[in-house]
Amino acid sequence: MIIRLLSAALAAGFLAAVVVTGLELTLTSPLIAAAERYETQETHQADRGLPIVLAHAGHDHAAPDAAPEWQPGEGLPRMAFTALATLVGAVGYALLLGAVMLACGREPTPQRALAFAVAGFASVALAPGLGLPPELPGSEAAPLAARQAWWVMTVASTGMGLYLIAIRRSLIAILGGLVLIVAPHVTGAPLPPEGESALPAALAAQFAARSLAIGFVFWALIGLGFGWAWQVFGRKPAQGTADV
Amino acid sequence: MTTSTLAPVAAGTRASERTLAVALAAFLGLGLLFMAGFSPAIALHNAAHDFRHTQNFPCH
Numbered sequence: 107m108i109i110r111l112l113s114a115a116l117a118a119g120f121l122a123a124v125v126v127t128g129l130e131l132t133l134t135s136p137l138i139a140a141a142e143r144y145e146t147q148e149t150h151q152a153d154r155g156l157p158i159v160l161a162h163a164g165h166d167h168a169a170p171d172a173a174p175e176w177q178p179g180e181g182l183p184r185m186a187f188t189a190l191a192t193l194v195g196a197v198g199y200a201l202l203l204g205a206v207m208l209a210c211g212r213e214p215t216p217q218r219a220l221a222f223a224v225a226g227f228a229s230v231a232l233a234p235g236l237g238l239p240p241e242l243p244g245s246e247a248a249p250l251a252a253r254q255a256w257w258v259m260t261v262a263s264t265g266m267g268l269y270l271i272a273i274r275r276s277l278i279a280i281l282g283g284l285v286l287i288v289a290p291h292v293t294g295a296p297l298p299p300e301g302e303s304a305l306p307a308a309l310a311a312q313f314a315a316r317s318l319a320i321g322f323v324f325w326a327l328i329g330l331g332f333g334w335a336w337q338v339f340g341r342k343p344a345q346g347t348a349d350v
Numbered sequence: 351m352t353t354s355t356l357a358p359v360a361a362g363t364r365a366s367e368r369t370l371a372v373a374l375a376a377f378l379g380l381g382l383l384f385m386a387g388f389s390p391a392i393a394l395h396n397a398a399h400d401f402r403h404t405q406n407f408p409c410h
Contacts, residue, residue, distance in 0.1 A: 108371045115375065134404040177396035184400070191398035195386040195405060201379030205372045231406055240406040243399075253408035254388060317404050324405070 110339045111204045118331030119197030126324045127189040137313045144304045145244030200328045216333035223329025225268045231321035233264040237295025240317035242310055246303045248296030260290040
C-alpha cells in the first residue's frame with residue numbers, strides 16, 4: 107500500500123504540475139514580472155533614505171551592501187525553477203490528499219478523490235485567500251511570520267471543519283465544523299500596514315482571480331489524477347494477491 | 351459522498367500498514383510543501399518564488 111500511495115501521488119503530482127506550470131507561466135508569471143517593476147522602483151526610492159535589506163532579496167537588486175543571494179536567472183532558468191517548485195508542491199499536496207483519504211478509510215476513485223481535492227482547494231486556497239488574498243510582489247502586507255501563522259491555522263481549522271461536516275456528520279460535529287471554519291475569519295487575518303502601494307489595483311485584482319482559478323485547476327487535477335493512478339497502480343499486483 | 355470504505359481490515363498487519371502509509375505520506379507531503387511553500391532559506395524562496403505567489407503562500 108505504501109508503494110501504491112507514493113506512486114499514485116507522484117503520478118498525480120506530475121500530471122497536475124505539467125498543466126499548472128503551463129498556466130502559471132502564461133497567466134501569472136507575466137503579472138508577477140510586471141509587479142516586480144513597481145517593486146524595484148520602490149526599493150530604489152527607499153534605498154536613498156534607509157539601508158533597508160528586504161528579506162525578499164530576489165528583487166532587491168538595488169541594495170548595495172547586501173550579499174548577493176542566489177536566485178535563478180531571468181527567462182528559462184526562472185521558468186524551470188517555477189516548474190520544479192510546482193512539481194514539488196503538487197506531489198506534496200497529492201501525498202497529503204492520499205494520506206487524508208486513507209486515514210478517513212475512503213478507497214480513492216477519481217470521483218471521490220476529486221471531492222476530497224475540492225475540499226483541499228477550499229482549505230488551502232479559498233479560506234486563507236479570504237483573509238490574505240493572493241498578492242503580488244510589492245503589495246503592502248503584514249509581517250511574514252504573522253501571515254504564515256494565520257495561514258497555517260486557517261488551513262488546519264478549515265480542513266478539520268470540513269472533515270467534521272462531510273465525514274462525521276453528527277449535529278454536534280457539523281456545528282463544531284462550522285465554528286472551526288468561521289473562527290479564523292472572526293479572529294481576522296494580520297492586516298497590512300497603512301500606506302499606498304504603487305501597484306495598480308487592476309493588476310492585483312487580476313492576479314488574485316487568476317491565482318484562485320489556477321489553484322482550483324491544480325487541486326482538481328491532483329484529485330482526478332490521484333484517483334485514477336490509485337486504481338491503475340492497484341490493478342497489476344491485484345492479479346495474484348489481494349491488494350489494499 | 352457515498353460511504354464506501356476500504357476493504358475490511360482483516361488482519362492487524364493490514365491496519366498497521368495503512369497507518370504506516372498514512373504517516374509516511376503525511377510526513378513526506380508536509381516536508382515537500384514546507385520546502386516549496388514556507389522554507390525561509392533565501393535560495394529556496396527565490397527558486398519557488400513565482401509558485402509561492404501563484405498558490406497564495408504568504409511570501410516575503
